[in-house]
Amino acid sequence: xxxxxxxxxxxxxxxxxxxxxxxxxxxxxxxxxxxxxxxxxxxxxxxxxxxxxxxxxxxxxxxxxxxxxxxxxxxxxxxxxxxxxxxxxxxxxxxxxxxxxxxxxxxxxxxxxxxxxxxxxxxxxxxxxxxxxxxxxxxxxxxxxxxxxxxxxxxxxxxxxxxxxxxxxxxxxxxxxxxxxxxxxxxxxxxxxxxxxxxxxxxxxxxxxxxxxxxxxxxxxxxxxxxxxxxxxxxxxxxxxxxxxxxxxxxxxxxxxxxxxxxxxxxxxxxxxxxxxxxxxxxxxxxxxxxxxxxxxxxxxxxxxxxxxxxxxxxxxxxxxxxxxxxxxxxxxxxxxxx
Amino acid sequence: xxxxxxxxxxxxxxxxxxxxxxxxxxxxxxxxxxxxxxxxxxxxxxxxxxxxxxxxxxxxxxxxxxxxxxxxxxxxxxxxxxxxxxxxxxxxxxxxxxxxxxxxxxxxxxxxxxxxxxxxxxxxxxxxxxxxxxxxxxxxxxxxxxxxxxxxxxxxxxxxxxxxxxxxxxxxxxxxxxxxxxxxxxxxxxxxxxxxxxxxxxxxxxxxxxxxxxxxxxxxxxxxxxxxxxxxxxxxxxxxxxxxxxxxxxxxxxxxxxxxxxxxxxxxxxx
Amino acid sequence: xxxxxxxxxxxxxxxxxxxxxxxxxxxxxxxxxxxxxxxxxxxxxxxxxxxxxxxxxxxxxxxxxxxxxxxxxxxxxxxxxxxxxxxxxxxxxxxxxxxxxxxxxxxxxxxxxxxxxxxxxxxxxxxxxxxxxxxxxxxxxxxxxxxxxxxxxxxxxxxxxxxxxxxxxxxxxxxxxxxxxxxxxxxxxxxxxxxxxxxxxxxxxxxxxxxxxxxxxxxxxxxxxxxxxxxxxxxxxxxxxxxxxxxxxxxxxxxxxxxxxxxxxxxxxxxxxxxxxxxxxxxxxxxxxxxxxxxxxxxxxxxxxxxxxxxxxxxxxxxxxxxxxxxxxxxxxxxxxxxxxxxxxxxxxxxxxxxxxxxxxxxxxxx
Numbered sequence: 004x005x006x007x008x009x010x011x012x013x014x015x016x017x018x019x020x021x022x023x024x025x026x027x028x029x030x031x032x033x034x035x036x037x038x039x040x041x042x043x044x045x046x047x048x049x050x051x052x053x054x055x056x057x058x059x060x061x062x063x064x065x066x067x068x069x070x071x072x073x074x075x076x077x078x079x080x081x082x083x084x085x086x087x088x089x090x091x092x093x094x095x096x097x098x099x100x101x102x103x104x105x106x107x108x109x110x111x112x113x114x115x116x117x118x119x120x121x122x123x124x125x126x127x128x129x130x131x132x133x134x135x136x137x138x139x140x141x142x143x144x145x146x147x148x149x150x151x152x153x154x155x156x157x158x159x160x161x162x163x164x165x166x167x168x169x170x171x172x173x174x175x176x177x178x179x180x181x182x183x184x185x186x187x188x189x190x191x192x193x194x195x196x197x198x199x200x201x202x203x204x205x206x207x208x209x210x211x212x213x214x215x216x217x218x219x220x221x222x223x224x225x226x227x228x229x230x231x232x233x234x235x236x237x238x239x240x241x242x243x244x245x246x247x248x249x250x251x252x253x254x255x256x257x258x259x260x261x262x263x264x265x266x267x268x269x270x271x272x273x274x275x276x277x278x279x280x281x282x283x284x285x286x287x288x289x290x291x292x293x294x295x296x297x298x299x300x301x302x303x304x305x306x307x308x309x310x311x312x313x314x315x316x317x318x319x320x321x322x323x324x325x326x327x328x329x330x331x332x333x334x335x336x337x338x339x340x341x342x
Numbered sequence: 343x344x345x346x347x348x349x350x351x352x353x354x355x356x357x358x359x360x361x362x363x364x365x366x367x368x369x370x371x372x373x374x375x376x377x378x379x380x381x382x383x384x385x386x387x388x389x390x391x392x393x394x395x396x397x398x399x400x401x402x403x404x405x406x407x408x409x410x411x412x413x414x415x416x417x418x419x420x421x422x423x424x425x426x427x428x429x430x431x432x433x434x435x436x437x438x439x440x441x442x443x444x445x446x447x448x449x450x451x452x453x454x455x456x457x458x459x460x461x462x463x464x465x466x467x468x469x470x471x472x473x474x475x476x477x478x479x480x481x482x483x484x485x486x487x488x489x490x491x492x493x494x495x496x497x498x499x500x501x502x503x504x505x506x507x508x509x510x511x512x513x514x515x516x517x518x519x520x521x522x523x524x525x526x527x528x529x530x531x532x533x534x535x536x537x538x539x540x541x542x543x544x545x546x547x548x549x550x551x552x553x554x555x556x557x558x559x560x561x562x563x564x565x566x567x568x569x570x571x572x573x574x575x576x577x578x579x580x581x582x583x584x585x586x587x588x589x590x591x592x593x594x595x596x597x598x599x600x601x602x603x604x605x606x607x608x609x610x611x612x613x
Numbered sequence: 614x615x616x617x618x619x620x621x622x623x624x625x626x627x628x629x630x631x632x633x634x635x636x637x638x639x640x641x642x643x644x645x646x647x648x649x650x651x652x653x654x655x656x657x658x659x660x661x662x663x664x665x666x667x668x669x670x671x672x673x674x675x676x677x678x679x680x681x682x683x684x685x686x687x688x689x690x691x692x693x694x695x696x697x698x699x700x701x702x703x704x705x706x707x708x709x710x711x712x713x714x715x716x717x718x719x720x721x722x723x724x725x726x727x728x729x730x731x732x733x734x735x736x737x738x739x740x741x742x743x744x745x746x747x748x749x750x751x752x753x754x755x756x757x758x759x760x761x762x763x764x765x766x767x768x769x770x771x772x773x774x775x776x777x778x779x780x781x782x783x784x785x786x787x788x789x790x791x792x793x794x795x796x797x798x799x800x801x802x803x804x805x806x807x808x809x810x811x812x813x814x815x816x817x818x819x820x821x822x823x824x825x826x827x828x829x830x831x832x833x834x835x836x837x838x839x840x841x842x843x844x845x846x847x848x849x850x851x852x853x854x855x856x857x858x859x860x861x862x863x864x865x866x867x868x869x870x871x872x873x874x875x876x877x878x879x880x881x882x883x884x885x886x887x888x889x890x891x892x893x894x895x896x897x898x899x900x901x902x903x904x905x906x907x908x909x910x911x912x913x914x915x916x917x918x919x920x921x922x923x924x925x926x927x928x929x930x931x932x933x934x935x936x937x938x939x940x941x942x943x944x945x946x947x948x949x950x951x952x953x954x955x956x957x958x959x960x961x962x963x964x965x966x967x968x969x970x971x972x973x974x975x976x977x978x979x980x
Contacts, residue, residue: 072579098582166565166572167580206482207565209572216452220461222482328581336394336573340401342566517698519685520663521712522763531715535702 033266035063038088039075041251042068044231044287045131051282056273062266072098079104079257087263088253088270096127096252097325105254112268115275119310121318122292127252128271133289134230134309134316135169136246138214141238143224148244152225153177153196155203160224162200163217166207168335169247169324170227171197172317176245186323190334201342215239234288234307243312249319250292284308372595375588385585395573395590402570403597405559406552408484409491410545416492417499418541424500425507436504439497451490451561455481458489482564490558495551499544506540546605550598570594615676615766615799616641617662623670624657624823631657633823635671639767639816644793644800648810649820650846655803656695658820659769662801663692676766691760691798695772697752699744705731705755706740712763730758733792750781757789761796768793770802774809786812807847811835819843836889837957844887844959851893851930853886853956861953867926869904872953885959892955893932895920895941896948903950906930908941922949 040046046068053064070090076099078086091099099105107125115123122129137152139145144158151158153174164170172185174196180189205223208214214228218239226233230246233239253271255264273279280291281299290296290310297311305311324331375385389395424435442450457463458480465477480486510533518528556571570590577587617639624632632654639645647655660666662673664685672681680688691712699708709730713723731737734754744752753773760768773789774782790813793800804810810817811831819826819834819842827839838844841852855865857878863871863886873886896903906922909929913919920941922930932949941947 071575072582073584076582076584094580102582166560205564209560209565213561216455220455220459222460329583332576332581333392333394336398336568339565339568340394340397511696511698513694513696513698514700516663516665516685517692517694518700518711518715520665520688520690520692520769521715521759522686522689523711523715524686527715531711532700532702536700538702 033062033262035065036087036263036266036270037065037067037085038090038253038267039067039070039086040090041070045251045289048131048283048286048289051286052270052273052276052279055276055279056270060266060269062270064270075099075104075254075256076102082258084256084258084260084263086256087259087267089256090130091127091252091254093129093249093252093319093321094324094328096124096254097321098328099254100126101325104257106257106259108255108271109264109268112265113271113275115272116277117294118275118292119294122250124252127254128274129250129252129292130271130274131251131283131289131291132248132309133250134243134246134248134312135165135227136230136233136241136243137173137225138218138228138233138239138241139225140218140221141240145240146225147242149173149177150179152227153200155200158225160203161205161222162203163206163208163214163223163226164204165227166209166339168331169319171331172247173227173245174200182245182317185317186320187327188323188331190331194334194338197338198341201338207339207342230307230309231288235304243309243315246309246312246316247319248309248313248316372588372592374585375592378585378588385589388586389589389593395586396593398568398573399570399590399593399597401568402553405484405487405491405555405567405569406549408488409495409552410549412488412492413496413499413548414541414545417496417503417544418537420496421500421504421507424504436501439500442493443497447494447557450493451558454486454490454493454562458486481562482566484563484567486562486564487559487567490562491552491555494555494558495548498551499548502547503537503540503544507537510536542605546601549601553594553598615678616643616674617767617799617801618674619658619671620674621671622658622661622668622673624654624661624666625669630654630823632661632668635825637818637825637828639799639801641676641799642797644790644802644813644815645818646802646804646810646814646816647818647820648804648807648846650805652822653820654823655805655820656771657823659692659771659801659803662688662767663690663769664688689766690769691763691765691767692769693753693756693760693771693773695775697744697756697776699752699755699759701744703743704740705736705742705744705747708744708755709740709759709762711759716763726762727758730762733795734758734788749776749778750785753777753785757792761792761798766799768796768798768800770800772804773802774806775804782809789813811847819846821846838887838959840959841885844957849890849931849933851888851890853888855884855886857882857884857958863956863958867924867928871904871956873956873958874953876958878958886956887959888951888956890919890931890933891917892951893930894950895932895934896950898946898948900948900950903948904930906947906949908943908945908947911941911943920947922947 040049046066049066057063072091072095075089075091078089089105096105105126108128110123110125113128119129137146137149143160146152146158152162154177171188171190171193174193175185175189176182178192178196180192206213206217208217211229211232214226215232215236217223218226218233219236228241230241230243233241253274255267259267274291275293277291277293277295277299280293280296284290284296284300288307290300290308297305297308300308300311309316376383378385420439424432427435455462459465460477464480468474468478480489514532514536515528518532523531554571555569556575559567559569560572574587574590577583577590619635619637622632622635623630635658647658649655657666661668662675664680664683668681672679674680675688675690700711703711706727709727710723713726727740728737731740734757736751736754736758739747739751744755747755753776757773774785777785786809802810802813814831816828816830817834818828821842827834827843829837834843835847838847838850844850844852853863853865853871855863855871857875857880858864858870859880861872861875863873863875863884865871871886875884878884894903898905904924906924908920909923910921911918912921917933917935919931919933922932924930930949
């Protein structure tokens with residue numbers, strides 16, 4: 004499903020900045036809050052949000068990583084209340100909601116600047132957009148879209164795809180399914196296409212660092228990759244055409260201390276500010292949820308960022324993946340065993 | 343086992359700690375497969391109905407077997423060779439064997455890509471020397487997984503085996519020599535049987551550790567070699583189906599315990 | 614069966630002479646014991662014969678064959694280790710069958726020979742047991758059976774009784790001697806136990822600091838020790854130092870005269886005489902002969918009674934007698950006497966401590 008500019012702007016518009024919240028927070032004597040995030044460069048890109056928050060409130064933010072879903076579940080089920088924010092993928096957020104592991108955000112307290120609509124979820128703050136796209140060695144024959152990626156005759160070379168079923172929509176797009184008719188996914192058809200190409204997929208990757216490395220090493224010529232991993236890499240080309248746009252959320256684990264949560268809401272306000280998002284984008288080529296951000300990005304680098312290309316992309320269908328997780332997983336494992 | 347009261351004072355708290363902090367949580371975890379959300383056999387029925395899970399389990403056992411055998415084939419001669427070295431040299435070689443432990447498993451895994459990839463040192467050398475026209479596929483297949491797991495797990499076999507070999511009484515070998523046994527007979531009739539319990543223990547250890555392998559098979563196997571640990575990760579962190587994961591873990595634990603029982607039987611017979 | 618010859622055999626570890634210039638022969642069928650304190654090099658000698666360590670000098674011959682450069686496997690020796698070195702992973706049968714199996718003997722021959730050997734050491738019926746399930750004495754007999762079952766040329770025993778308790782040791786000594794006689798096998802035994810050496814051997818080689826001090830029959834080495842070390846190592850010895858005088862008298866420093874056989878020593882020569890405690894007689898103070906002494910301590914040993922005495926000039930003497938003779942109480946003044954033929958003047962005329970001399974080695978009767 005594509006998102007129109009009109010929809011985007013519907014929730015846009017700047018809100019006034021927070022009032023006397025810092026004073027209130029200090030009175031409650033929250034000295035530090037703890038969050039769990041994905042780690043790596045993505046984790047580092049949180050600092051441009053945290054620093055202004057700490058400067059304004061005096062509250063330290065302790066980051067921990069990594070953030071497997073099982074950790075959230077055991078934290079909540081064991082009754083801890085130390086962690087006030089937890090980073091989850093979009094599907095993870097749905098699962099957490101279904102398992103009653105997270106509590107609603109207090110959007111009134113956050114008082115965010117303008118945000119894209121899917122980022123402003125009652126249960127989660129979409130803080131970071133990323134795309135999964137088609138990348139290739141610049142010296143290989145240039146593909147235009149997924150049809151070319153799955154056309155191993157005219158685009159010879161080895162491929163690498165993610166070792167997860169999330170690439171199935173690409174197979175359907177390659178087979179001629181229009182983007183707006185993608186869901187519900189026709190699994191039989193998708194796997195048929197996968198079967199056709201599987202002998203040319205030499206690596207099914209599990210770490211985001213693998214695709215750019217495999218391209219550089221000439222182990223593969225074409226890759227499905229996270230956008231931030233290939234953006235700006237010499238010798239690697241990519242396209243946002245028919246890429247899947249998804250976002251990572253910050254959620255509040257159930258049972259978090261109210262004072263901590265209040266502080267966290269105040270922190271999320273800093274996450275909504277386009278100026279902070281611009282700083283974060285300098286750390287890693289993923290973008291924050293502000294519709295104002297694309298225009299602020301440096302002109303020469305603008306093409307690297309996911310939200311700049313919203314219209315070309317397909318938003319990850321969280322609901323379908325959540326509803327069909329079991330089924331897809333079994334089919335996927337079956338497919339993997341047929342390799 | 344009888345414990346003297348003095349000893350019990352020290353041991354009992356540890357036993358209780360083990361029980362409460364380790365055993366009980368495991369049992370509770372495994373119990374989820376029949377108790378969550380209410381007493382049911384549905385999860386086990388699903389496991390039985392989904393041969394896919396058992397096939398991945400079988401595949402994992404296969405990888406573990408191959409790793410154990412390769413570790414054994416490399417590790418035994420290595421430990422035997424180390425036993426014959428001067429003590430000073432032994433220290434050097436033990437350090438070399440231990441060295442990989444100080445390097446992160448992830449770094450080591452990626453290091454293999456640098457060494458064995460299409461553009462790696464080995465392939466470039468082979469092609470440069472004219473042994474082959476196109477790169478040899480060391481990685482992203484079963485061979486890659488075996489290379490990776492063997493590299494990581496070899497010390498777990500070599501070090502205990504080496505220690506056990508050092509403990510073998512030199513006089514037994516001398517006795518065999520004076521009794522007329524040629525070198526081969528001394529090795530096969532005396533040395534090897536005496537080192538067998540430690541060797542078997544090492545193989546079982548490598549086998550069990552391979553079952554839990556995650557990063558190495560995923561990356562060096564190019565995702566083509568499905569392992570149960572990766573599947574459990576999906577069941578725990580992605581789906582999430584903890585009940586099913588608990589059922590599979592129970593099967594895994596039972597298989598491991600069965601293997602351990604087999605090993606104990608062998609060891610008891612050898613002792 | 615065969616003799617063992619040592620021809621100038623030496624073994625050095627760096628600057629240390631573990632064995633120094635050993636030349637001696639063991640006759641075919643003879644039972645010879647190498648006796649010495651720990652560190653005297655006796656086990657090294659056994660290792661040299663077995664081929665476990667190479668000599669740094671000399672040659673070793675077994676049954677006339679120069680084995681100096683042969684591997685242990687080629688030497689046809691049966692060696693019983695002090696620790697027995699039984700293979701823990703093999704049964705009693707497996708252990709005893711081992712030397713036959715590695716020689717590729719047929720199965721039925723192995724069965725027969727192992728059964729016979731086990732019967733010979735009275736272990737029939739235990740052949741399925743593991744060494745760990747046997748007592749020390751049984752393990753020792755398994756080791757023995759394993760060492761002779763393949764009919765080696767010679768039998769080497771390294772402190773074979775060391776790990777057994779005293780009562781068992783005496784039993785096994787008798788058995789071992791009988792077994793060796795039956796088999797007629799040339800046997801070299803190493804021990805630090807002088808009683809064991811004297812009771813088992815045809816001849817004894819006394820060793821100290823890697824050098825042979827004396828070789829001779831048990832009677833010879835006991836009664837006629839070559840030097841002070843041998844005298845002291847083989848039981849208790851009373852040492853009387855003095856000057857030889859005409860008429861078969863040794864004049865002690867205290868001025869007392871002791872009757873002895875000077876064996877050709879000229880008058881005025883300094884000499885040391887050895888008298889074994891059991892040759893000393895305790896007499897009442899009123900007796901007209903012997904040295905005056907006082908009883909310092911008495912030791913009751915059951916079959917023996919020992920008195921530790923102090924002479925007027927403060928020297929210590931030990932007298933012993935079989936139980937039942939007149940006892941002297943502690944503190945009692947006595948006289949102690951002996952016959953002239955019981956005094957053995959050490960060949961070393963000065964009586965100084967046993968510095969090794971070529972003359973001693975020359976004394977060794979080389980067969």
